[in-house]
Amino acid sequence: MKVETVKVYGEGAVGVESTSLDVGSDEVLVQVTRGGICGSDIHYYQHGGVGDFKLQHPMTLGHEVIGRVAETGQAVAINPSLPCGECSYCEAGHSNQCVDMQFFGSAMRNPHVNGGFSQYLSVKHSQIVPYDESISHDVMAFAEPLAVAIHAISQSGGVLGKKVLVTGCGPIGCLIIAACRAAGAIEVVGSDVSDRCRDIAAEMGADSSFSPIEGAPELYSQAKGYFDVSFEASGAIQAFHSCIDFTRAKGSLVLVGMRPGMVDFPLTKCLAKEINMSGSFRFTSEFKTAVKWLEAGKVKPLPLLTKVFPYQDIVEALKLAEDKNSAMKVQLSF
Ligand SMILES: [Zn+2]
Ligand SMILES: [Zn+2]
Structure with a gap:
């Protein structure tokens, strides 16, 4: 045909x-x-x-x-x-x-x-x-981008009862925010340079957000970091640094945003804080989960x-x- x-x-x-x-x-x-x-x-x-x-x-x-x-x-x-x-x-x-x-x-x-x-x-x-x-x-x-978001949560080891940071509030970042909410995170914070993206992040379930240009609340870097889990979904190097600073010792950092070429990062800080860093690429069985979650209205x-x-x-x-x-x-x- x-x-x-x-x-x-x-x-x-x-x-x-x-x-x-x-x-x-x-x-x-x-x-x-x-x-x-x-x-x-x-x-x-x-x-x-x-x-x-x-x-x-x-x-x-x-x-x-x-x-x-x-x-x-x-x-x-x-x-x-x-x-x-x-x-x-x-x-x-x-x-x-x-x-x-x-x-x-x-x-x-x-x-x-x-x-x-x-x-x-x-x-x-x-x-x-x-x-x-x-x-x-x-x-x-x-369904497909939501599957990417749910896979990123799997890679983090789970967000139930956790405080979560998502840097980059584009479609994937916002779907991670909504999926974290659905998966039982107790606090979800977004960060993006765009006011418009931060407004949409709020609609998608973020409790609060900050602009990396204006600066993050001081609390986030105190006592070795505030968030249990961070998702880097922007591909911006500054956002990656924020995730390293604001993730607590023993916390998880999941890399979702792509960035071509080489990146400088503070290896010793990651090592000393024992941050569990993982990549996240596409999805496996999360595709079916995403369809179910959309059907059930768990993510809007x-x-x-x-x-x-x-x-x-x-x-x-x-x-x-x-x-x-x-x-x-x-x-x-x-
Ligand atoms: Zn896609
Ligand atoms: Zn194969």
Whole structure:
């Protein structure tokens, strides 16, 4: 069958293209209803790549997609990851570290794995998670980024009864804030240079917030630090330093925000405070958890939704999405 897809061709070049789609015998045909534009989609558009992964050929964008099974009409969230299921990481339950991962809309492999911004997709049964169709597309299209947030909480060792700092209140930071609230944190503080982002963080459940430019309350650096758990979700070096200063001794620091290149950091301070530092990358079983949490209203993501565009308006949608002063999450409808 012929379907229209949203392709990136290189730096500054995107467009809608008609391609043919074959449905494999072990696959299910899904009609895409909605897709969220992520930072990585914006990077492919702006720079023709993400970090070390440069586009070698045109690729369909998108990995935050939901749809309906073509045959039955069942509403489904689509997990953009397809791990091999056989490597040692997959066998140990760490499929996000699969050595042969196929992840939607990523130039990490060659040929690249096409993304989900397409009228129809052919996916493995293991990639679809049915959900109650009374939940709006606006809400369920947050399943993938919420899974990233919940995985970050898993990496921290849990936040129940803990005091939490989240540096960077973009879509992922705000979803971490909301997910920490849902997971029983007793205090959640956000930090961001933008007033607008801090306002949205409050709507998403932050008890308070501060601007790193104006400075943090003194309390946070006293007695070796105030927070039990910190999530660095901005990729800004100053925010990383704040996390090291404000996390208490024996606390956890989870790195979620990406930053290319090298970073200087106070190794001795981390070592002496015995901070448990961990990375967080994508998700495993948290995708299903995210769908359940959105279904149950445990996390309410709509303060993050800036605007929905028809997929044909991809250029306009990306222009808004890349404008950090006015956009949080921009979605495409199909
Ligand atoms: Zn994403
Ligand atoms: Zn694997």
